[in-house]
Each structure stands twice: as C-alpha cells, then as structure tokens.
Amino acid sequence: MRKILVVGAGQSGLQLALGLQSKGYDVTLMSNRTADEIRSGRVMSTQCMFDTALRHERDLQINFWENQAPRIEGLGVSVAAPGSHEGPDGTQRAIDWVGTLDGYAQSVDQRVKMAGWMETFAQRGGQLVIHGAAVSDLDFFASRYDLTLVSAGKGELVSMFGRDASRSPYDTPQRALAVAYVHGMGPRPEHPGLEAVRCNLVPGVGELFVMPTLTTSGRADILFWEGIPGGPLDVFQSVKDPEEHLATTLDLMKTFLPWEYARCTKVELTDANGTLAGRYAPTVRNPIGQLPSGGRVLGVADVVVANDPITGQGSNSASKCAASYLASIVDHGDKPFDEEWMQAAFDRYWNTAQHVTKFTNAMLAPPPEHVLNIIGAAGQIQTIADRFANGFDDPSDFENFFYDPDKANAYLASFSG
Template sequence: MRKILIVGAGQSGLQLALGLQSQGYEVTLMSNRTADEIRSGRIMSTQCMFHTALQHERDLGINFWESQAPRIEGLGVSVAAPDSTRPIDWVGTLDGYAQSVDQRVKMAGWMETFAQRGGQLVIHGAAVSDLDFFSRTYDLVMVSAGKGELVSMFGRDASRSPYDAPQRALAVAYVHGMGPRPEHPDYDAVRCNLVPGVGELFVMPTLTTTGRADILFWEGIPGGPLDAFQGIKDPAEHLSLTLELMERFTPWEYARATKVELTDGSGTLAGRYAPTVRNPIGRLPGGGLVLGVADVVVANDPITGQGSNSASKCAAAYLSSITEHGDRPFDEAWMQSTFDRYWDTAQHVTKWTNAMLGVPPEHVLNLIGAAGGLQPVADRFANGFNNPADFENFFYDPALTDAYLTEVSSASGASGSSVPE
C-alpha cells in the first residue's frame, strides 16, 4: 500500500491520518510533541465544531467525546450600545447541534489511537531539510503544521489575502464556574457579543481536561481597549483583565462570570496573526513537492469560529481525493486539483470571515437587527456557521438582504420569538 507522511498533529493532520489508516494506507505522522505533552500543555484554540464537521468525525468513528461534550443547540448575537445595554439580543437555533472539545483532549486521544492502531508516530520537529529527504521515500508528503519554518514554503496568494496585518488581538481563557444566561438557563449556545468599534467577546461551552467548562474569547481591534494582553504571562492576571473588560463592555456576560476560575494553569492564550491564503504546493530544495493542509494554506481569523471546521472539511476533501486517485502519482496537477476541491468550500469561509472583520455595512446591521424579531432570520444566520456558502444568498448583497427580509416579514406577519422553545 502507498506510503504517506503527514507533518503536524492537529485537527486536520490527525483526522486525515486516522482516515487514511482506516483505508489501509501506510501512514507516518510527525508531531513535535507527545500525547502527554499535548494533554498537559497550553490550550491551543477556541474550537467549536458545527454539524458538518462533526459528521466527518462520526463517519470515521473517531467522535470519542460526543456523549461527554456539551450539546450546543443555538448561536446567539448581542450588540452592545455605548451605555453597555443590549439593543440587539437574540439566539438562533441550530439544525444540528455543535460541540467543542479542548484540542488538548482530542489531539492527545487521537494520537494515542493512531499509534494503537499500528500507525507510525514520530515525535520530532520537522525542518525543510527533513522533508527534502522524506519526499524521496514517501509517495506523498503533506504539511498540516500551521506555524514555523515549514509554512514559509507556501507562498502568500495576494489575490485571496486582502489583509497583510492582523485584524484582531486575540485573548482566550478557559474557566469553570460560568453561570447560565438567565433568559434561558437550560440552553447551551455560543454567544457572540459585538462591541462596535472595539471588538467581540465570544462565550462557548466546552469539554476540557477537567470536564465541562466555558471559553471566554476576546477579539480586540488592534490599538483599542481590548488590545491589552501582550506581555501578560501570569494566567491569573490574564483572567482578571478578561473579566475587567467584560464588566466594562459586556456587563450581561460579566454578571454570570463573577465566580469563575481558570480550568488549569495552562488555560489562557493570547496572540494575533494576519489572515492569509497561501499557494497549496511547497517546493523543496531537492525538487520534491509537498501539499499544504488546512490552515497551512487557508488561515482565517477565528472571528467566525471556522478554524476546526475548516480543518475537518479539508481533511475530508483530501481523504476523498487520495482514495479516489488509486495508484497514480501524486503529482503537481493532482495537488492543485485537490486543493481546488477544498477551496470550493473554503472560499466561502474566507469571504465571510474577511467581511466580518470589517465595519458592517448598513444592510448587514439591518439583517442582524431584524433577527431579533424574526426567528427564521436568527436561525438562518446561526446555521450559516455550519454552511457559510449560504451567506451568498442573503448577506453580502443589499438587494438580496432586503428581498430576504421582506419575504420573511411577509410570511411571518413580522412576528417571531427570539427565545428558544
């Protein structure tokens, strides 16, 4: 059977490795950390996976934590006014529930499963020179490690990358002790709190190494009041600042966070990066080619919560391309067509995410406002997180937005409830 090397043990690399392994491929997986080091290390992301991405895991039988992770039934949007009230506040119901599993839990568990099933696991940080050698001994080499030297092999695609600098400063804290939203205490939802001109606060339930928890995630406009986490090394100080900013800008979320504590000493994260689409094929000094995977080649800002979803969809698309290709060579044309297959999905994520990073135009504000009184609008917006391609039909074009709102208003008599049943 054909030999495949995957460098990087995140959502896409491990999902792809386990999928190929189940199809009988001889797979080697390289990781710069052991499973135990991942499990006891720092949090890595703010993952919330929606139905389609979760289904890819179910299809492979690797949804090991589905019964333990909170079932996220909805997605809510609140918009803050200058006086810290909420003129807009609604929640849309998801057609299929979402879930978040701390990547320390998932990646460590998947890595152990891969090894137990006979996969070759190599704990070693890979350099370009390593790949130069490996490209001659494997039928296909894929890079799914989205940071470091290896990413430099994949050139930036300027035509698909409108931003050349970070558009948000990111700050994450995993906490225990978060209370429910009082308006629907038994209903788990991702909460998107928009603070115009300042940034966004996302709150989402998750499963972490110590059980059920919540993620507090600030996205701050650079140079603004939320851009305050650089240089903070102490986790307690990070949490204190997170709460201070919540009290100032989103007091309704702060009200249920007064008793929180960090899940563990590694439960905070801060940073920033420029959203970038890269060319999918890396050229090695010796002439070999490697294929970039997921956020190596399409790295979006996490404002739309698509990172782990996109990684799962990329792994699923690549798995299909590999298995359908049979014994033919994995040449440059195949690599490009394989990426293009993924880009059919990813382009919608990139377009939507980049739009959300900008100042929303009037018709988008009207859409978000209308969702408070028109439940079908709230539901459709919420389900766009699972299928971002649908935003093409009602989000970007003012005429399409107006026509959609007119249609829904007529059908509902301009009535609707924003409270889930």
C-alpha cells in the same frame, strides 16, 4: 501499499492520518510533541465545531467524546448599545437574540482530542515520529513517500507556501486574540437550560465569544476576546501570568459587556495552562510547497487557508479539508501524486473554503447597513436568526442573502406583512 507522510498533529493532520489509516494506507505521522506533552500543555484554540465537521469525525468513528461534551443547540448574537458600558444594570443591549442550530455543535479541548487521537493512531499500528520537522528534514523524508502532507500551521514549514495576494485582502492581523478556559460560569438567565455559543459585539472595540466546552477537567466555558488592534482590548500581549490574564478578561467584560460579566462572579481558570493570547494576519497561501531538492509537498488546512477565528471556522475548516483531501487521495487510486493532482485536490477543498474566507473577512470589517438590518431583524423574526446561526455550519448560504444589499433587502422584504 502507498506510503504517506503527514507532518503536524492538529485537527486536520490527525483526522487525515486516521482516515488514511482506516483506508489501508501506510501512514507516518510526524509531531513535535508527544500525546502526554499535548495533554499537559497550553490550550491551543477554541474549536467550536458545527454539524458538518462533527459528521466527518463520526464517519471515521473517531468522535470519542461526543457523549461527554456539551451539546451546543444555539448561537446567539448580542450587540452593545452606545454607552452601554456606563450603565450598572447590565441590560443595555441594542440587539439580543439566539438562533437554533439544525444540528448541535460541540467543543472539545484540543489537548484532550489531539492527545487521544494520537494514541489511537499509534495503537492502530501507525508509525508515529516525535520530531519538530524543518524544511531540510522534509527534503530528506519526502522522497521515501508517495505523498507528503504538511499540516503544521506554524513555524518554518509554512514559509514553503507563498502568500496568494489575490485571495488575501489583509496583510496585518485584524484582531488581538485572548482566550481563557474557566469553570464556574453561570447560565444566561433568559435561556438557563440552553447551551449556546454567545457572540457579543462591541462596535468599534471588538468581540467576546463565550462557548461551552469539554476540557481536561470536565465541562468548562471559554471566554474569547477579539480586540481591534490598538483599541482597549489590545492589552494581553504583555500579560504572562494566567491569573492576571483572567482578571484582565473579566475587567474588560465588566466594562463593555456587563450582562456576560454578571455570569462570571464565581469563575476560576480550569488550569494554569488555560489561557492563550496572540494575533496573526488571515492569509490564503499557494497550496504546493517546493523542497530544496525540487520535490513537492501539499499544504493542509490552515497552512494554506488561515482565517481569523472571528467566525469560529478554524477546526471546522480543518475537518472539512481533511475529509476533502482523503476523498481526493482515495479517488486517485495508484496514480502518482504529482503537482497537477495537488492543485486539483486543493481546488476541490477551496470550493468549500472560499465561502469560509469570504464570510470571515466580511465579519472583520465594519458591517454595512444591510448587514446591520439583517442582524437587527433576527431579533424580531426567529427564522432569520436560525438561518444566520446555521450559516456558521454552511457559510455558502450567506451568498444568498448576506453580502449583496439587493439580495438582503429582498430577503427581509419577504417577511413583511
């Protein structure tokens, strides 16, 4: 039986460990926290997962919360009109539409999911080691396993994987991030029965994303600001008190997005650990890490492809990476997991991940005219709105109509008359 070490217990690490376990591999999972510490800790992400990523969980029969989590049927885009924050009635939207998803999306608080998956892994006989691994630890452990996979996307271990400058156009954070989990948010009055992700764009300022989720205390909503660094939304770094974080979130909504603020008159934090703030530079790294002894380890998910969360792809990419690596491992049989195989496994994943990176980096930049035309036309033509919404599940489709002005114009022209 082949022995595999997975370091890191997030979406990718746990999904991969459970998948390998189901295929009969001898799997050791290393986490820096216990399941109880994860469950009672701070929120870790926003994790809206679209149909393809959810199907990877169903394939492994680890979709334990699918019947409890809200079913997100749509994805809406609203763009604040110039000066809209000055008006009192909350109606100043230059663009406002919602696209229908072909397959529903869901968000499950990672505190719920990761804790539950970790307990399942242990119950199924997996070796669980609670230890915050350093490079020196991996140097000791790796020789005892046929393959070591690093899925811990923060800290010292990431330093083993060098930045790929050719695939990383940004070397500084492009957004300041601030998340708050709340109870008591009202529905959008124009679609009161529709669960949807709402993408609110404030040109030159940043974005607010609102999404329904399942958290430790039941159904909730996530308020997620992405602020252009140095701008009016970049105010959360010094905020340490959770209630002050929420108050700041709501004040900014009242100023820039009054139609979303109007839904928040009765909100309260889900718990004292329901806020998160930070920033990081989106980075693609070389997939193979070298240990001091010369051994090799393979980076997983956001260890090697870390995109800004503006397109909500983090957990989706983690799930897709875990599924791709699982297939590459199983396909390889009993052959050694050498450097050539590691590069090939990453390249197989990059076939999907490159489209996510291109889409995300494009959305971080000021939109060119043809993109504005597409987003505007989606408010008039439902087919365009639906296609844009479903691109979040399969970003490769944006190659066909979104990036190139000629393709965009031809696509829009196909609807004329």
